[in-house]
Amino acid sequence: MAKYFPVIGLEIHCQLSTRTKMFCGCEIEVNTTANKHVCPVCLGMPGAMPVPNRKAVEYAIRLGLALNCEIDLNAMWTRKNYFYPDLPKGYQITQTGGLPVYDHPICKNGWIEVTLEDGTVKRIGITRIHMEEDAGKLVHDMSPTSSHFDANRCGTPLCEIVTEPDIRSPEEAVLALQKIKQILEYTQVSNANMENGNMRCDGNISLRASEDAPFGTRCEIKNLNSFTNLEKALYAEIMLQTVTLDAGREVEQCTKRFDPNANKTIVIRSKEDAHDYKYFPEPDMVRLVTSPEFVENIRKTLPELPDARRERFVNEYGVTAYDAQVLTIEREVSEWFDSAAKNCKTPKILANWVISELLREVKELEGGLAAVKITPEQLATLVNLIADNTISGKIAKQVFAEMFETGEDPEKIIKEKGLVQVTDVSAIEPIVREVIAANEKQFAEFKSGNNPKMKGFFVGQVMKKSGGKANPGLVNQILDKLAAE
Ligand SMILES: [Zn+2]
Incomplete structure (x- = not known):
C-alpha cells in the first residue's frame, strides 16, 4: 500500500444558546410538546417577514472574535434552496453560497492554535463563520405507518465554522474540534454538547502523493457527533481512498456518512456544488449592518x-x-x-x-x-x-x-x-518504642544500615498503629534518634 498524505478541513455546526429563534420571537425549548413554539415566520408562511435576533448576531461576533476573525460590518443574507420534508419554507436563510459577490459571512480569516503530541504549536486557519437557521424534525417512531413533523426546531440559530484545509491527520482534526468546542464553551455562545446535537462536525478529506503535491479530490463525511467518530471516520476514509488510488482509480467527489458499527464511510449523495442550491440574496432581508462600536463592546466583554x-x-x-x-x-x-x-x-x-x-x-x-x-x-x-x-x-x-x-x-x-495529626514527640515516641519492641530483629537490621527498606517498614507500622495520625516527618526523626542510641 502506498503512503498518501491527507488534507483535512472541518465544518462545524453549532446551535447558539439564545432564548429565541433566529428570525422570530419563538422560544427555543427542547423536549416539549411538538409544534408548541411556532409562528408564521419560522413556518415560512407567505408574507411573513424575518427579523434577525440581535443576541444571535452578538454571539456570532463574540465567537468570531474568540477565533481571531475579522468581522464583516456589512454582512449579507442569502437563500439556499432545498427540499426537505422537515423544512416547510423550502429554503434556508444563510450567509454563504453562489457568486463571490453574495459571499459576506459575518466572520472570516481567523485561526486557532493546537498543541500537537510532540509539543509543537500548530496554527489552523478559520476560513469563515456564517449564521444560518436549523430545520425542523421528523419523528418516525410514534406510529408504524406514519411519520410526524415537529417544527419546534425550525429557525433555531446556528453558526457554521469552516476551517482551512490545514489539518494533516485525524489526530489533528480531533485537536482542532476539541479546541473549537472549548472556545464555544468558554464564550458561552453554545452549549456545544455533541451528544445532544448542539454541535456536529463534517469532515472534508482528500489524499495526495506528497506533502507539496496539489490537493486531491475530496469527500465530505457528514454529521460526526463525537471525537471518536470523527477520528474513526477519517481513518476509514483514508483507507478507502488509499485502496482506490493504489488500484489506479480516481476518488469521486461525494457526500458520505459514517457507520460506526461497520467502521465504514457510505456514500449518500454524489458530487454536489454550490449552484445546485440556486443561492440568491435573501429578498426579505436587508444587509446585516453592525457598527464598529457594537463589535468593540463585544470584544471588551470577551471572557x-x-x-x-x-x-x-x-x-x-x-x-x-x-x-x-x-x-x-x-x-x-x-x-x-x-x-x-x-x-x-x-x-x-x-x-x-x-x-x-x-x-x-x-x-x-x-x-x-x-x-x-x-x-x-x-x-x-x-x-x-x-x-x-x-x-x-x-x-x-x-x-x-x-x-x-x-x-x-x-x-x-x-x-x-479526632483526626488531627499528632505532632507531639512525647505522644509519638512511645508508639515508636512499642513497634521496635515488637520487631527487634528488624530493628537490628535497620540499625545496621544494611537494609534501607527497613525504615519504610517502621514508619508504616507506626503510622498504622497511630491510626494514620502521627506526623510522618517526626516518626522518621524519632526512628533515627533511637537507632543512633
Ligand atoms: Zn417563530
Missing part, C-alpha cells in the same frame, strides 16, 4: 479564553503545564479550580487534588461538577490543613471522602473524628 487561562494557571499558581492543560479543558472545572486556588496556600498541591481526587469522583457522579457538594473554598481549606501539618495527606483523603459525601467543612470532620 478569558482557554489558552490564556492555561498560561495564567502556570504563571500565577505555579502548576505544571500538563496540569494547567487538564484543568482548563472544561470551563466549569477551570473556574472551580480558579476560585479554590485563590484561597489556597499551595495551589500546586491543590491542582493534584482537583485532578486526581475531585475529577475522578466527578466522572462517576450523576450531574457532574454541578452536583458536587464540596465548595472550592472547602477543598482549599483541606489542602491548607495539610500544608500547616494539622492533618497528614493520608488522613486528608479520608476527610475528602467524607466531605464529598456530606459537603461538611473539613475542620468539622477532623474535630468530630
Whole structure:
C-alpha cells in the first residue's frame, strides 16, 4: 500500500444558546410538546417577514472574535434552496453560497492554535463563520405507518465554522474540534454538547502523493457527533481512498456518512456544488449592518479564553503545564479550580487534588461538577490543613471522602473524628518504642544500615498503629534518634 498524505478541513455546526429563534420571537425549548413554539415566520408562511435576533448576531461576533476573525460590518443574507420534508419554507436563510459577490459571512480569516503530541504549536486557519437557521424534525417512531413533523426546531440559530484545509491527520482534526468546542464553551455562545446535537462536525478529506503535491479530490463525511467518530471516520476514509488510488482509480467527489458499527464511510449523495442550491440574496432581508462600536463592546466583554487561562494557571499558581492543560479543558472545572486556588496556600498541591481526587469522583457522579457538594473554598481549606501539618495527606483523603459525601467543612470532620495529626514527640515516641519492641530483629537490621527498606517498614507500622495520625516527618526523626542510641 502506498503512503498518501491527507488534507483535512472541518465544518462545524453549532446551535447558539439564545432564548429565541433566529428570525422570530419563538422560544427555543427542547423536549416539549411538538409544534408548541411556532409562528408564521419560522413556518415560512407567505408574507411573513424575518427579523434577525440581535443576541444571535452578538454571539456570532463574540465567537468570531474568540477565533481571531475579522468581522464583516456589512454582512449579507442569502437563500439556499432545498427540499426537505422537515423544512416547510423550502429554503434556508444563510450567509454563504453562489457568486463571490453574495459571499459576506459575518466572520472570516481567523485561526486557532493546537498543541500537537510532540509539543509543537500548530496554527489552523478559520476560513469563515456564517449564521444560518436549523430545520425542523421528523419523528418516525410514534406510529408504524406514519411519520410526524415537529417544527419546534425550525429557525433555531446556528453558526457554521469552516476551517482551512490545514489539518494533516485525524489526530489533528480531533485537536482542532476539541479546541473549537472549548472556545464555544468558554464564550458561552453554545452549549456545544455533541451528544445532544448542539454541535456536529463534517469532515472534508482528500489524499495526495506528497506533502507539496496539489490537493486531491475530496469527500465530505457528514454529521460526526463525537471525537471518536470523527477520528474513526477519517481513518476509514483514508483507507478507502488509499485502496482506490493504489488500484489506479480516481476518488469521486461525494457526500458520505459514517457507520460506526461497520467502521465504514457510505456514500449518500454524489458530487454536489454550490449552484445546485440556486443561492440568491435573501429578498426579505436587508444587509446585516453592525457598527464598529457594537463589535468593540463585544470584544471588551470577551471572557478569558482557554489558552490564556492555561498560561495564567502556570504563571500565577505555579502548576505544571500538563496540569494547567487538564484543568482548563472544561470551563466549569477551570473556574472551580480558579476560585479554590485563590484561597489556597499551595495551589500546586491543590491542582493534584482537583485532578486526581475531585475529577475522578466527578466522572462517576450523576450531574457532574454541578452536583458536587464540596465548595472550592472547602477543598482549599483541606489542602491548607495539610500544608500547616494539622492533618497528614493520608488522613486528608479520608476527610475528602467524607466531605464529598456530606459537603461538611473539613475542620468539622477532623474535630468530630479526632483526626488531627499528632505532632507531639512525647505522644509519638512511645508508639515508636512499642513497634521496635515488637520487631527487634528488624530493628537490628535497620540499625545496621544494611537494609534501607527497613525504615519504610517502621514508619508504616507506626503510622498504622497511630491510626494514620502521627506526623510522618517526626516518626522518621524519632526512628533515627533511637537507632543512633
Ligand atoms: Zn417563530
